[in-house]
Amino acid sequence: MRAKASATLAIVVATLVAIAAVGCRDERVGEAEARRAPTVTVAGEERLPSWTPPRIEVTRENAQALAEQADEALMGGRFADDDAASLPLFMALRDYAPMRARADAGVRNSIDGLLLQARQQLGQIDEEPDALARVRHAAAVLRVVALERDDVQRFLQQVDRVEDGQRFSELGEAALARGEVGETGGEGALAWFRRALALRGSDTRARQGLAAAESALIRRAEDAADREDYADAERWLSLAARVRPEAGAVAEARGRIAFARATRIGELRDAGIAALVQPRDGIEQARGHLAHILRIAPPADPTATELRRRIEFAVHYGLFVPRQRFTDALKGGGRTPTMVVIPYGDFTMGAPRGEHGASDAERPTRAIHFERGLAFSMTEVTVGQFRRFVDATKYRARSSRRGYSMVYDLRSGNFVRRGNVDWRHDYLGRPAADDLPVVHVSAKDASAYAEWLADETGHRYRLPSEAEFEYALRAGSRAPYPWGTGTPPPGTGNLTGSGDRSPTGRRWQNAFRGYIDGAWGPAPVGRYTPGRFGLHDMAGNVSEWVADCWHTNYRRAPRDQRAWVNPGCRQRVVRGGSWASAPEQTRSAWRSGLDADTTNARIGFRVVRDL
Template sequence: MRRIVPALLMLALLMLMLAGCGERAADPVAAPQASPPPTSPPAASVSVPRRPSVTVSTDAGDEAGLNWTPPALVLTREQVRQARRDAAAAVRAGDLFEGPRDAIPLYLALLRLDPEDRLAQRGLARAASALLAQGERALAAAEDDSQALARAVRIAAVLRTVLPDDTRTQAYLARLDLAEQLARLNATGESQLRQGLLGEGDAPGALDSFRSALELAPGQSRARQGLAATESAFIRRAEDAARAGDFEGAARWMGFASQVRADAPTVKDAYARIEQERARQIAALRDAGVAELATPLGLKSAREKLAAALRIAAPGDPVVADLRQRIDLATHYGLFRPGQAFTDALAGGGRTPTMVVVPHGGFRMGADEDEPGATQAEQPAHYVRFDRGFAVSRHPVTVGEFRRFVQATGHRARATRRGHSMVYDERSGNFVRRSGVDWQSGYAGARVGDDMPVLHVSVRDAEAYADWLAEQTGHGYRLPSEAEFEYVLRAGTQGRYPWGNENPPPKGVANLAGGNDVSPSGRRWANAFVGYGDGWWGPAPVGTFRPNPWGLYDLGGNVSEWVTDCWHANFRRAPADGAAWFNPGCRARVVRGGAWASSPQQARAAWRSSQDSDVTSARVGFRVVRGI
């Protein structure tokens, strides 16, 4: 009988080893169903192993980590009772398999001593159930804890040994296999993230790894965190590109980020930050461009700033439009604006006459052949273009303004040196030469106030005044060219007269020879605008009549004015850029604009007259132009 028992024991051990070495089922695709709650299995389901080889994955590289060899422990029959007590205490303490005095090694040793030991079989079943519970807890923590996953693997090896055919073991192994796959995918994705392999486009990377994990376990927090980290990496690249001024690249990276998680608020916030960065860079370029415009040679640099802003701005960006407008204005007006009025300080004290910036542009200069009253001297009509604006004095230079010049320089005007000038004689109704008349005199020879337009000055006197302003201010003051004068006189209109084609003129438009005007002695004009009266016989104080559309006074009436040009009999070969047509040494100069004694023929916008450069009279004054 004693010989039969060892034989039976060896046979039982051999059967258990063969059962433990059986191949496991194929890996499940989806997460397995939850296992039933642990219960004590029937004693017959517990087998006694002998150095089994356990595999819970098809990956042969994992095999070494999934084998469990029970600790070597040999008991004598005298030790059985104490071993049972120790095993039960180990179960209660949760010490199940890792040491030789843990529960499962003790129960296995007892069963090797007596395979029919019912108490050991029941104890082994209780220990196995406790181990399964430990495995479930390890699996629950395995998502974020590699050590917990490793413990779950060790527990799986033990369970395959002690409960090889239990459905709970099979379900546990399936969950373990899923956990291992998720761990590998998540670890791969995290490694790819560290390497910067994000998975944009068709490139392999972290995005695919985390998505694969979520296909196996939808909602798994580690994979979701990995997706969020991948999204953040895309966003960082987008923001880095934006800070480098590469907004096309930023848009590309944000496109990848927006595909990671649908409607993620982080993506929306990142888009807002990138647009803020775009706005910041555009504003900085605008500010730098504006600063460049304040320097003498900054226009080229400002245009480069504009080009850089255009490269990163969305169409219609208002800040870019502002910079473009400022550059356009600087191109044509320097630091000024069309319509702007200003004065310059004189080095000796006081200010220049008020200057008004007129817009750049073009116009048709002269008279058409079919214009009533036109002469060949006003033809051919031709197009003149001003690529840059300029400033014109708001009204003719006054007696007071000229007085400051004379007092500052001691200049002796032509009429002063000569002792006479041409004035209007009330008794004869004609213009006559009268002694004692100079720039302080009015149209009839009497002294006038400082607000009257200065008369009785030659073109050389006018040029001397402009030169003095230039010296005092450091800016380019001069007489206007003939083209400039007609350009500002027309002020964007193209009629026969400065105000259009109306005859008589609108009321209050200019001081001209009107049929309703009466001299102090009751004289009337023989050739006048019928039905028109302006209330003045002789010049009026500057600015009495309403300004033209560009804010300039007295261009179409009050006094005629000297311009820079030498007289030419017609406009053939005249400059097309508005420059003065001047020949050094010429004596015949041009007078433009209607005056208080001008007939309808002389009040036309194209009218021009030739005067000797030394002539002074009661009808001709001047105004100045300044370059900007």
């Protein structure tokens, strides 16, 4: 910068050469009278100190040396730095007559150089920390030595504006230190910084002040977020966004706060889910975490919806969800039958008046409410699954101890008693495949299998109650059949259809008109389309034992889903149609009572598990 100023001032060289030949006088020049200029002020406050030229004594002996020193300082751009600068030296030399002309030219050139240099430094005050101090010094000098010049007055006005801006920035910084940001108007920091920028739009100090004010508002937002007051945080961010709309600081802060908020919400969700497995007060703890989420989460936040859903599921399903499939491990190895979680809800149990094929045993109807979901085995228990139970426990089923069971006779089309038939045999008395539903089992055999599962898994496995069976069979339908009315859709299940044929060519005398399922006798489990709850063969394949004792009607029956059991009852309830049942016996409300020791080729069972 100084080299540039020196180049600009090279025009003074010719004048200096011309004056150099002027002789010197013997007379001693009196000391130049100190000139005192008024102090520069802005709005009544002292802004710039007065400048007094240094006292330099000029004599005949030193005049030439001082003139040469002044020329060198002028060429070096050192105009008013100290008593060795060009301006004070030339001003002193003006009082020495032999040097007056040369000194007057030097003073003019020094003023021109100082003004040029000061203007350059004024443009650098935002980049160079020391530039403003040099400008202030130059302005103080110029006010003393050249106040009458128009260009100097214009420069001093510029300096005044800079000084005003500096004062406004100082006031803004002081307000900011007191916490008076002024975000809602008034004489806070923001107002002062904006006044400074109105004077000079490039004012770096004022711009930095605005950024500091913005940061203060952002800090308030972050403090509010730390208190989990996100509404207040957003209020502060909105105010901060008005300070420097073009900057990205608020957007970044909003992103940080949103991330921290989402993280906190996620922590609460995880804590709520973890609480659900606690045996005591887990649901209440989870609800507390949900309430916390609802206080701090944005409207319609999916995390709150998720946890609310998990809590609802925990209340009604434990750790499961509706229609979930699962198995439990057995202590002795292997797995339980595949279980399906059915939803909780309400239904009307029994057959309404006027339903074709219904009997008084299916009435009076009653409303049943399920407070919790329930897991049903997806299919009837198979021969292979029952075999694992027998092998593990050496259990002897009723048909094995008795030595016979009821099988289907292909020649007569009737059910007959046959010896040496037990659970290992099919409907004809032949060895059964492992994927067939186990038959030739009594109600007590079925209960023994369920109790074994409970012992092996630590969970409550049991036979379903009548209410549970009918609820799962209907799966939301109020019609006579699970599928509605009339002929079942193709693939519904192993039912009696007019299109079915026995191995000997026999047809059903009472069957669903136009239906064919391709089976005569029990079919492998899971072959046909499941119902709406995901369970197979609820209305067909084999009828199934349930936990209830037989009662001739529903008068005085439990008003909930519990099994209706009398101590020592000898008759148990059978539910669901079979491969050999008449259409009326396939209705959802159909029920029958049999001796608990009954075994035949039409009855099997499935299990349920409490959640």
